[in-house]
Amino acid sequence: MSQIKVLLVGGLPHLPLDERVQFATSLTEKIKYQFGSGYEHFVxxxxxxxxxGEELPVFRWTARTAIAE
Structure with a gap:
């Protein structure tokens, strides 16, 4: 399965810049990124x-959910 380098935009302001570049397997699937005590969701x-110098797809923040115990 190939990995696509993407940029995460929006969401928590304290999400470190160096963690905003991630990898996805598809541009049509939501990214669920674990951060702190929850998940940040990006599409x-x-x-x-x-x-x-590299053109990256932008995944925008849509919601935060808590980690179920």
Whole structure:
């Protein structure tokens, strides 16, 4: 399965910049990123951004959910 480098935008302001570049397996699947005591959810809406000279799909924050115990 190939990995696509993506940029996570929005959500918690204290999500470190170095953690905003992640890998996804599809542009149509939601990214569920664990951070702290919950999950940040991101989706691709067709946007792209240039990061260090590389064009990356932008996944925008949509929601946060708690980790079930």
């Amino acid at each position: 691709h809406q067709g946007d792209y951004a240039t990061v260090d």
